[in-house]
Amino acid sequence: xxxxxxxxxxxxxxxxxxxxxxxxxxxxxxxxxxxxxxxxxxxxxxxxxxxxxxxxxxxxxxxxxxxxxxxxxxxxxxxxxxxxxxxxxxxxxxxxxxxxxxxxxxxxxxxxxxxxxxxxxxxxxxxxxxxxxxxxxxxxxxxxxxxxxxxxxxxxxxxxxxxxxxxxxxxxxxxxxxxxxxxxxxxxxxxxxxxxxxxxxxxxxxxxxxxxxxxxxxxxxxxxxxxxxxxxxxxxxxxxxxxxxxxxxxxxxxxxxxxxxxxxxxxxxxxxxxxxxxxxxxxxxxxxxxxxxxxxxxxxxxxxxxxxxxxxxxxxxxxxxxxxxxxxxxxxxxxxxxxxxxxxxxxxxxxxxxxxxxxxxxxxxxxxxxxxxxxxxxxxxxxxxxxxxxxxxxxxxxxxxxxxxxxxxxxxxxxxxxxxxxxxxxxxxxxxxxxxxxxxxxxxxxxxxxxxxxxxxxxxxxxxxxxxxxxxxxxxxxxxxxxxxxxxxxxxxxxxxxxxxxxxxxxxxxxxxxxxxxxxxxxxxxxxxxxxxxxxxxxxxxxxxxxxxxxx
Numbered sequence: 121x122x123x124x125x126x127x128x129x130x131x132x133x134x135x136x137x138x139x140x141x142x143x144x145x146x147x148x149x150x151x152x153x154x155x156x157x158x159x160x161x162x163x164x165x166x167x168x169x170x171x172x173x174x175x176x177x178x179x180x181x182x183x184x185x186x187x188x189x190x191x192x193x194x195x196x197x198x199x200x201x202x203x204x205x206x207x208x209x210x211x212x213x214x215x216x217x218x219x220x221x222x223x224x225x226x227x228x229x230x231x232x233x234x235x236x237x238x239x240x241x242x243x244x245x246x247x248x249x250x251x252x253x254x255x256x257x258x259x260x261x262x263x264x265x266x267x268x269x270x271x272x273x274x275x276x277x278x279x280x281x282x283x284x285x286x287x288x289x290x291x292x293x294x295x296x297x298x299x300x301x302x303x304x305x306x307x308x309x310x311x312x313x314x315x316x317x318x319x320x321x322x323x324x325x326x327x328x329x330x331x332x333x334x335x336x337x338x339x340x341x342x343x344x345x346x347x348x349x350x351x352x353x354x355x356x357x358x359x360x361x362x363x364x365x366x367x368x369x370x371x372x373x374x375x376x377x378x379x380x381x382x383x384x385x386x387x388x389x390x391x392x393x394x395x396x397x398x399x400x401x402x403x404x405x406x407x408x409x410x411x412x413x414x415x416x417x418x419x420x421x422x423x424x425x426x427x428x429x430x431x432x433x434x435x436x437x438x439x440x441x442x443x444x445x446x447x448x449x450x451x452x453x454x455x456x457x458x459x460x461x462x463x464x465x466x467x468x469x470x471x472x473x474x475x476x477x478x479x480x481x482x483x484x485x486x487x488x489x490x491x492x493x494x495x496x497x498x499x500x501x502x503x504x505x506x507x508x509x510x511x512x513x514x515x516x517x518x519x520x521x522x523x524x525x526x527x528x529x530x531x532x533x534x535x536x537x538x539x540x541x542x543x544x545x546x547x548x549x550x551x552x553x554x555x556x557x558x559x560x561x562x563x564x565x566x567x568x569x570x571x572x573x574x575x576x577x578x579x580x581x582x583x584x585x586x587x588x589x590x591x592x593x594x595x596x597x598x599x600x601x602x603x604x605x606x607x608x609x610x611x612x613x614x615x616x617x618x619x620x621x622x623x624x625x626x627x628x629x630x631x632x633x634x635x636x637x638x639x640x641x642x643x644x645x646x647x648x649x650x651x652x653x654x655x656x657x658x659x660x661x662x663x664x665x666x667x668x669x670x671x672x
Contacts, residue, residue, distance in 0.1 A: 278619025325626025
């Protein structure tokens with residue numbers, strides 16, 4: 121295997137024996153092969169689009185399948201074997217449909233050459249595994265082209281996740297689907313130039329903004345706009361179900377099915393912001409958030425005592441002590457862990473197995489007491505925009521620091537806690553994603569009633585931060601977003617964070633600090649281009665960065 125798609129990759133170079141995330145060599149290679157077949161599907165879909173065929177179903181299939189290859193989503197080799205076989209069928213069916221329509225329209229058979237990603241096919245597992253050894257990251261020998269292809273692919277994986285979430289809530293965007301096809305097909309184009317790939321990377325940033333806006337609309341149309349909410353972080357004395365991940369539709373159906381059962385439901389990790397949506401507040405048995413960021417889950421899940429449901433990333437390979445209380449659903453999978461199947465024909469997911477298991481469990485062990493604030497998405501912040509602007513003009517707020525993104529296991533991520541504590545009292549932290557767990561339980565106070573940590577929500581809710589920044593730019597009559605008193609100190613871990621980074625670059629944001637390290641998949645030359653074009657830099661010491669943040 122060779123995998124360097126996440127921030128924690130071995131030695132910041134690449135995992136070659138087993139992933140730091142826990143996936144083994146077999147799963148890593150099978151994921152490579154699935155992505156390879158999906159690239160072939162994208163090539164055929166692009167051709168089909170050219171002659172006017174509808175390929176939205178295939179684009180959605182690509183989105184869901186790519187989502188399963190994101191870090192910490194699926195560790196089950198059998199699932200990937202089945203998905204590879206199915207993806208070949210989807211690809212080949214579309215190719216037959218395309219060639220038939222092409223001949224009908226043009227009066228002759230299609231004469232174009234297909235790349236190997238389109239023509240390779242086998243239902244034999246041994247052949248699949250052999251092929252998987254030839255299509256991984258290192259199959260592209262040119263380091264810079266490889267770097268740009270992987271940067272584009274990881275951006276597409278993030279877009280796929282957002283598109284998949286939105287589709288669950290019946291929201292789709294043709295532009296997003298079209299770029300999933302266009303971008304993925306670009307990665308198998310013969311001899312693409314650096315400029316072509318850089319253009320596609322920037323378009324991935326543009327499409328990420330559209331995908332985040334789509335998901336924002338899907339969430340707020342169904343669940344209302346998040347409201348500032350003090351979320352309970354203590355434990356109750358009834359059996360519980362802990363829901364982790366990002367999928368709000370799963371939470372909705374779980375809450376409906378657990379009403380009146382005597383079972384409490386808690387959010388975990390990136391589900392914390394769900395507590396601030398008006399829709400979910402009507403469920404009295406949705407009692408708060410339990411635990412912290414994804415990398416603490418083995419400790420959190422052990423202490424919880426009840427049932428755990430993983431709806432999306434991030435899953436850590438589970439300990440035996442709670443395996444019998446763990447369930448997966450959606451794109452998530454792990455060997456021998458029960459999986460709640462997807463919805464069919466408009467029916468809801470069936471969570472009865474979780475409920476029955478939860479009845480037999482002890483209440484959660486209390487880890488902490490008190491509350492944590494959430495719910496400062498775009499509508500909330502814009503509703504007090506005048507107050508914020510007056511505070512900036514009056515000097516009460518000197519700087520906003522965007523500390524959004526992902527958390528992770530590395531000790532160096534204490535940097536974000538230390539920076540939050542070191543920031544002067546006239547600064548406000550804007551955050552989204554699980555990066556907030558590094559500082560959201562600190563008592564950092566407020567400025568004239570404005571909390572010094574404004575949590576917009578999940579990683580996809582970084583869109584709210586974009587809207588707020590653009591609104592402030594207009595309010596101050598500025599032409600350039602970089603003239604705002606905003607510094608960007610972003611932490612990253614997986615591919616959704618990559619797509620958010622590309623979105624910021626597309627929007628013209630410069631001077632972003634990215635940490636704890638720059639991505640291993642950036643070749644020296646590609647990294648140099650990003651530094652020269654956008655001023656991207658890695659984090660330094662708290663003292664150095666604090667001085668630069670406040671001086672900028």
